[in-house]
Amino acid sequence: xxxxxxxxxxxxxxxxxxxxxxxxxLEGTDGVAVKSVSPFYTTSPVESSGPDYVNAVALVETxxxxxxxxxxxxxxxxxxxxxxxxxxxxxxxxxxxxxxxxEGVISDDPVLTLPHPRMHERLFVLVPLADICxxxxxxxxxxxxxxxxxxxxxxxxxKIFTLSSKSMA
Numbered sequence: 001x002x003x004x005x006x007x008x009x010x011x012x013x014x015x016x017x018x019x020x021x022x023x024x025x026l027e028g029t030d031g032v033a034v035k036s037v038s039p040f041y042t043t044s045p046v047e048s049s050g051p052d053y054v055n056a057v058a059l060v061e062t063x064x065x066x067x068x069x070x071x072x073x074x075x076x077x078x079x080x081x082x083x084x085x086x087x088x089x090x091x092x093x094x095x096x097x098x099x100x101x102x103e104g105v106i107s108d109d110p111v112l113t114l115p116h117p118r119m120h121e122r123l124f125v126l127v128p129l130a131d132i133c134x135x136x137x138x139x140x141x142x143x144x145x146x147x148x149x150x151x152x153x154x155x156x157x158x159k160i161f162t163l164s165s166k167s168m169a
Contacts, residue, residue: 001033001061001062001063002061002062002063002102002103003035003059003060003061003062003102003103004059004060004061004062004066004069004099004100004101004102004103005057005058005059005060005099005100005101005102005129005133006026006057006058006060006069006073006097006098006099006100007055007056007057007096007097007098007100007116007119007124007125007128007129008022008023008055008056008057008058008095008096008097009043009053009054009055009056009093009095009096009098009124010053010054010093010094010095010096011045011048011050011051011052011053011054011092011093012050012051012092012093012094013081013094015053015054016040016054016163018054018080018094018095019040019054019056019095021080022076022080022095022097023037023058025076025079026058026060026072026076029072031062031063031064031068032060032061032062032064032069032072033060033061033062034058034059034060035059035060035061036058036059036132037056037057037058037059037132038056038057038058038128038129038131038132039056039128039131039162039163040054040055040056040162040163041054041055041056041124041127041128041160041161041162041163042054042055042160042161042163043055043123043124043158043159043160043161044157044158044159044160045092046121046122046124046155046158048092049092050092051092052159053124054163055124055125055128055160056128057100057125057128057129057131057132058132059132059133066099066102066105066107066112066114067111067112069099069102070099070111070112073097073098073099074097076095076097077093077094077095077096077097080094080095081094081095098116099112099114099116100115100116100119100125100129101114101115101116101119102114106139115139120138120147120151121151121155122151122158123148123151123152123155123158123160124158124160126144126147126148126151127148127160129144130144130145130148
């Protein structure tokens with residue numbers, strides 16, 4: 001089965017509970033098997049507003065197509081109260097699930113660009129991804145660790161801290 005990477009995030013309501021529930025929902029979806037989930041992180045908003053986010057990354061195996069997996073993610077978001085205000089980009093949210101990568105597929109489809117076009121700029125994706133896929137390489141061949149160092153240097157305003165395992169229990 002193909003592997004896919006899904007980034008999870010939330011900064012409204014109960015973000016930790018929302019991420020936990022989203023993982024359960026993914027696992028309960030026909031054609032999706034959650035292989036691993038990174039630790040949860042608290043992160044500063046990037047190109048967004050509102051309170052800090054809780055973020056994680058999940059590695060899944062799936063028999064679904066990339067578009068079908070995206071639809072599953074969007075349905076899970078909606079089930080958890082996700083609202084997409086008209087004309088507002090990167091609004092605070094109760095839950096956000098992004099398909100970051102799907103078995104290395106490269107796609108410029110405006111509905112689902114793969115790999116995610118801004119993942120290489122965001123510590124809230126890169127750091128959790130490094131936890132579960134430490135050998136990951138960006139499409140330019142750069143290692144994930146090198147990319148993380150570069151982003152930390154270029155964007156010192158991006159803050160990321162591991163949440164304690166007690167808060168995730």
